[in-house]
Amino acid sequence: MKKAISLALALSLSSVLSTTAFAAAIEENGGKQDIGVKAKYIENIVTEKTIYADVVWGEMEFTYSVSGSKIWNVDEHDYDLESEGKWSASGNEISVTNHSNTPIAADVTYKPLAGYSEVTGKLTKESFELPSAEGKTYDDASLTETTELTLSGELSRDVTKMTKVGTATVTISESDGSSIVKEAATYAELKDAIAQGGSVKLTGDITLSSRINCKKDAVIDLDGHTITGQIMNNNSEVTVKNGKILNVDGTIMSQKGTTNLINCYMSTKATPVYVMGGTVNITDCTLINETGNYSLINNNGAVYISGTNSFTGEIYKSANKVINTNILAGTYNFDPTDFVDAENFTITQDGESWVVAAK
């Protein structure tokens, strides 16, 4: 008991002392104590997807005009009708505009009402995708698509007033935008489009500020234009087609993935196509090494060449290593023997061309 009381008194005394010492510290600072307060900013902003679209349609009035002639049938004492029906339309357009922060897909269908099943409808565009409105002006033309409804079939002669015969339905859904073909006129637009993946079409010649690295599946349609620079496939499915690629230090590099070169003209002072890995398919292409060295070096990938091809410069081959470069059916401006599977293909020289054909 005495020990407990002694302990309690000792604790009380020590707590009073500490309070006194604390009070003494504030008194030394003139009654003020600065207490540091810290803060930091953490961002966790989730971008909500909002679908916002306009659907606009015309007056949707159609006229079925029948013209022809009645011919008297002497035998039947009646008329034979020779006629032809033709549809005309007024206000038959339906347009969809996307103002969402995500791409959308639209499907447009027509269904006749009961009683008018003989009148069928067709849309000039039944399905389309519209890109996200993000980064675009409100009236950007690429955000709108228009389709036209045409009717066919016969309409009963009893329908002499404008009568509802069917319904067009526009179905909107969120889309990943993969089938939208973006257009690129500048390096920034091209780089952006390739970074997003999907299809992109050039609207003019583009000089690259630096190498384009393809990290998502992409289709690059040069559409007759020229890229000055280098394109590398890091590990995707990439197709480059229909144009020229020019560059001093090589035009196409394959690290991994599958690269399809179709109808391309590539010219460089280095190796036009350099394959470190992955698969490269070359079809109907011209490869020019301006210094006369190798047109194609395949270090560790698989290369398949077909169609009509012209190579200035040899295809690299090694005496010590098996190179997986395969020349398939097509026409070539060089002797392809070293790369043709003689068991499955024949090679015929025709003047300055060599023709490889499947057996």
Add this chain to the structure above:
Amino acid sequence: MEKSEKQEKQRRLIIIALIIGMAVCMGVTIWALFFRNTQEQVLIPDYAPQAAEQNAEPLSDNGEKLDVPSGGGGISLEYDSSVNISLADKTAYLNYTHPGRSTQDIVLCIEINGEIVAQSGTIEPGNRLKKLALLDGAEKKLSEGTYTDADFRVLSYDPESGEKAMVDTVAKITVTVEK
């Protein structure tokens, strides 16, 4: 003799019971095949309902009307593609806006697996809908879970004549049904 009469009686009773049982089964089958109404179809009105949707909330939306061709029409639609349905209070919770720039009144339907489970009254441009009562009996056709074959069906009506437009708009949504 008595025994055989008893047996005969029992046999007759069994036969009668079997005949009655067969008749009942056939009756049920005929009813199920020809008379049972498995789907109560909701008919789409040719003219806008007279009653306005009571759950519609007006917006302060004085935007310009859509530029539509003469005699035509147009609607804007803004929506969240996720909708929740509570079976307990027989209500769908959604976020659908019928912006003021639309030139048409609308009736908003929620369809699941091709069947309309909720249908609004008339909604004028410049209104938003955050909840919609299910149609009578619709809650019995639904069970807890997520329905991906679902959509908003937007029926457009001329605000002057009330006549239904020739163009419907359907927006794909996902519906989550809860108790």
